[in-house]
Amino acid sequence: MYRISFWGSGNVAYRLSIALKVAGHPIPYICGRDKESKEKLVHILNKSENNPHNIEEITKSTNDFAFLADSDIVILAVSDDAIEDLAITFSSIGQKCDKKPILLHTSGASSVNLLSMNSSYGVLYPLMTLSKVKPVEFKLVPFFIESSNKEVEKVLINIVTSLGAEYRILNSPERLKIHLAAVYVSNFVNYLIGLAFDLCKPNQTFLMPLAIETVRKAFLYEHPSLVQTGPAKRGDIKTIEKHLKLLEGMSEHKEVYEIISNLIAKQPIIKTKQ
Numbered sequence: 001m002y003r004i005s006f007w008g009s010g011n012v013a014y015r016l017s018i019a020l021k022v023a024g025h026p027i028p029y030i031c032g033r034d035k036e037s038k039e040k041l042v043h044i045l046n047k048s049e050n051n052p053h054n055i056e057e058i059t060k061s062t063n064d065f066a067f068l069a070d071s072d073i074v075i076l077a078v079s080d081d082a083i084e085d086l087a088i089t090f091s092s093i094g095q096k097c098d099k100k101p102i103l104l105h106t107s108g109a110s111s112v113n114l115l116s117m118n119s120s121y122g123v124l125y126p127l128m129t130l131s132k133v134k135p136v137e138f139k140l141v142p143f144f145i146e147s148s149n150k151e152v153e154k155v156l157i158n159i160v161t162s163l164g165a166e167y168r169i170l171n172s173p174e175r176l177k178i179h180l181a182a183v184y185v186s187n188f189v190n191y192l193i194g195l196a197f198d199l200c201k202p203n204q205t206f207l208m209p210l211a212i213e214t215v216r217k218a219f220l221y222e223h224p225s226l227v228q229t230g231p232a233k234r235g236d237i238k239t240i241e242k243h244l245k246l247l248e249g250m251s252e253h254k255e256v257y258e259i260i261s262n263l264i265a266k267q268p269i270i271k272t273k274q
Helices: 011-022 033-045 065-070 080-094 148-161 172-200 204-216 238-248 251-266
Strands: 004-007 029-031 060-062 073-076 102-105 121-126 143-147 168-170
Touching: 004 011, 004 065, 011 033, 029 065, 033 060, 060 065, 073 080, 080 102, 080 204, 102 148, 121 148, 121 172, 143 148, 143 172, 148 168, 148 251, 172 204, 172 251, 238 251
Parallel strands: 004 029, 004 073, 029 060, 073 102, 102 121, 143 168
Antiparallel strands: 121 143
């Protein structure tokens, strides 16, 4: 059990703090500038349904970083651009305190070295799209961890294990590659689904089985190109022309359709292992 405080009250802080509280870790403080979202998260963390281990310490809201110094761990669940400045601020506060909490960030794209002015630090990166509106089973979330030393590494492993999740130790350059790949399979796919919604409302829900099967099938083989289908793959020019005609006046949709269709048509055949 670790006393874990957060700077931030956005999507990652929201979901991760609740999961950690349910797993038995006290959350002493939620710190940040957004008063409304911060206090809402504090209220949720103090609900009995999120405290199955009957933790006596309640969660409090603060905008004073100094309060967090009494925690075992402080997690910076903030935008990438804010990490280094907050780490510097925390370091200056920590120099005045006897206790030296472990400082973590949750970013996939930011180096662990942004925290290096602190004595003990690391990365706890959940490879999952997180939002306040939809709960997630953290036992299904892979974590990528990095640490300043073996003691911090052990703490990170204990945290992930308490969530029932899997982990892999990965350095910052490799984690950045994973983050970039995640943008393709999550953010870009979500954007394309939005374009699809525009085209077929009110029948968009019928696309769900197809979307699920497409992703499932893509991961069953050595490379998704082996199961690529559709008019661009087949070279079905007449169908492509019909689609483009439907997209007249929808410049964004048409541009995306043409770019991706051309890339699919040029995609090399991946040879399978014999």
